Amino acid sequence: xxxxxxxxxGLKLLIDEQPWIITEFDFSKPGKGQAIYNCKxxxxxxxxxxxxxxxxxxxxxxxxxxxxxxxxxxxxxETYVFTDENYEEVRVSADTLGQNRFFLxxxxxxEALVFRGTVIEVTLPxxxxxxxxxxxxxxxxxxxxxxxxxxxxxxxxxxLPVPLFVNEGDIIRVDTRTGEYxxxxxxx
Numbered sequence: 001x002x003x004x005x006x007x008x009x010g011l012k013l014l015i016d017e018q019p020w021i022i023t024e025f026d027f028s029k030p031g032k033g034q035a036i037y038n039c040k041x042x043x044x045x046x047x048x049x050x051x052x053x054x055x056x057x058x059x060x061x062x063x064x065x066x067x068x069x070x071x072x073x074x075x076x077x078e079t080y081v082f083t084d085e086n087y088e089e090v091r092v093s094a095d096t097l098g099q100n101r102f103f104l105x106x107x108x109x110x111e112a113l114v115f116r117g118t119v120i121e122v123t124l125p126x127x128x129x130x131x132x133x134x135x136x137x138x139x140x141x142x143x144x145x146x147x148x149x150x151x152x153x154x155x156x157x158x159x160l161p162v163p164l165f166v167n168e169g170d171i172i173r174v175d176t177r178t179g180e181y182x183x184x185x186x187x188x
Contacts, residue, residue: 001060001062002061002062003057003060004035004037004055004058004059005056007022007039009022009023009024010022012044012063013060013061014061014064015060018045019044019045019115019120021041021042021044022041023042024039025039025040034055034056035056037053037056038051038052039051039052044113044115044121045120063115064115066114066115067114068084068090068111068112068114068119069085069111069112070082070083070111070119071083071107072105072106072107072108072110073089073107078094079091079092079093080093080097080101080104082112092112096121096122097122099158099179100122101156102158102179103124104156108124108125124176125176127174127182128174128176129172129173129174130171130174131154131155131169132155132162132166132167132168132169132170133153135167135168135170136150136151137167148163148164149161150163150164150166152172152181154172158174160174160180160181165184166181167187170185171186172184172185
């Protein structure tokens with residue numbers, strides 16, 4: 001059980017039988033009266049947000065969250081199948097994965113956050129290496145901005161801007177947290 005003095009950004013709370021995470025936090029102490037803890041919260045199941053204010057002395061329940069290591073097995077369209085340490089299949093929806101679904105590789109080890117038997121979040125390794133399958137030739141034009149890019153499509157179907165020197169067949173490293181190009185690993 002948490003108290004209001006435990007509140008901080010990133011803390012996970014159980015409110016109305018659903019897990020919420022504090023995305024913004026502000027503490028204020030008026031001249032008279034109790035301290036006020038203003039929080040912006042995000043629902044970890046459906047992504048909705050809300051703002052709430054709490055006073056000192058308020059108590060909060062901890063959500064029963066479990067971290068599991070899962071390995072990606074295969075894709076069923078809108079469902080992605082992982083296996084746990086006991087080789088049991090765990091299905092995760094495309095909505096839960098978000099853009100992470102574009103970066104999944106066979107047997108990739110991922111960290112999953114589970115709430116009451118349901119996976120609510122999947123965290124991939126910070127960087128993955130993917131092959132560029134479609135990329136237009138780079139044309140130098142107005143380079144005054146210093147950062148010239150062109151669109152590229154990766155073998156997982158993800159599109160991102162890459163520097164002009166990247167070509168089809170190159171292997172590039174992508175940051176899975178931001179979905180941005182980091183560097184070229186292998187030139188075709």
